[in-house]
Amino acid sequence: MLKITDARVIVTCPGRNFVTLKIETDAGVSGVGDATLNGRELAVASYLSDHLIPCLLGRDAHRIEDTWQFLYRGAYWRRGPVTMAAIAAVDMALWDIKAKAAGLPLYQLLGGACREGLLVYGHANGETTEETLREAQRYIELGYRAVRLQSGVPGLKSTYGVSSDKDFYEPADAALPSENVWSTEKYLRSTPQLFAAAREKLGGDIHLLHDVHHRLTPIEAARLAKDLEPYRLFWLEDAVPAEHQANFRQIRAHSTTPLAVGEVFNSIWDCKQLIEEQLIDYIRASVLHAGGITHLRRIANLADLYKVRTGCHGATDLSPVTMAAALHFGISIPNFGIQEYMQHTAETLAVFPHGYHYGDGYLHPGEAPGLGVDIDEALAAQYPYRRAYLPINRLEDGSMHDW
Ligand code: GCO
Ligand code: MG
Secondary structure, three states, X not given: OOEEEEEEXXXXXXXXXXXXXXXXXXXXXXXXXXXXXXXXXXXXXXXXXXXXXXXXXXXXXXXXXXXXXXXXXXXXXXXXXXXXXXXXXXXXXXXHHHHHHHOOEXXXXXXXXXXXXXXXXXXXXXXXXHHHHHHHHHHHHOOOOEEEEEEOOOOOOOOOOOOOOOOOOOOOOEOOOOEEEEOHHHHHHHHHHHHHHHHHHHOOOOEEEEEOOOOOOHHHHHHHHHHHHXXXXXXXXXXXXXXXXXXXXXXXXXXXXXXXXXXOOOOHHHHHHHXXXXXXXXXXXXXXXXXXXXXXXXXXXXXXXXXXXXXXXXXXXXXXXXXXXXXXXXXXXXXXXXXXXXXXXXXXXXXXXXXXXXXXXXXXXXXXOEOOEOOOHHHHOOOOOOOOEOOEEEEOOOOEEOO
């Protein structure tokens, strides 16, 4: 028995907000978990402090599966991003504790390494095709074997994924939601041109990815996937919002462009039909928003049966704690596909000392016991929470659209 003696939530904003759970045990071993839900951070902080932590004190930290079941079934109100992010934070912290207590890096407890490193993709973006391709070239020079291309759309002032700071993309940029204007027609015209230019300039070897960010209808998405076929994408991401999983049948029926979805999913039930009908090729659910390692493992196991591989979300709003957990997880499963790698700022990395590292197109979880990441609480305290929202999107006539 390794008794949980204390647990606390740390909210910090070293350039962006993060919610971190720290669990302490009577053996002096502690663990960390990430509970960040972009734009709704304090809801998860309260869920943890007011509702979960009282149930954790005195429990055996070793009983990870039982604790997961206790928190999931015990809530009665199942699923949802707030609940599942909170459960995930507890789950990550308990796996961290168990591996530290064993004196092993976490991936060893999950079955050991299946590969030498985790293939990652970088987020190359620019206002124009030329700028985006220059950025892609920069990633290639850094050794990246995969890049996601996001470019400005002629005639639109701003769009998802394009940032003036090329190293650190941060969409939650205002104390109240900023407003973007969107035109599907303009986007559908310019995107195939971007990828035609990319193949011409970057050649056939580099993996190219693209994020639609949930903006199309099924038939529009089918058209885009078909138009992009000649450019052999690694994946087309979030082509439509996936609340209606059967929507993907329409895209599939028209194109062989590989499809990825799932960064906003929080349970295996969100992925079930997509995986069982083989409507997607990559499942993007994350350790953080899909209930921790314990639950993501179930999703990945189901996916493996249907030849669907993982491609975990790894944007800046998932803290280095989630990145570490994703790496230990990804290196140990047979059906790992690729890992998103958006760089955190130096301020964030200083608050979260970590052992994972990048080299030659791959990330490596490192050999430190546990997750190999911690939070510097004194430094974290210097960066108080600042309310920040993701933008919203309107069509040119003013109607609300998905961002
Ligand atoms: C990605 C994502 C992010 C999200 C962000 C929202 O693929 O990296 O789409 O950029 O917009 O994580 O909080
Ligand atoms: Mg995305």
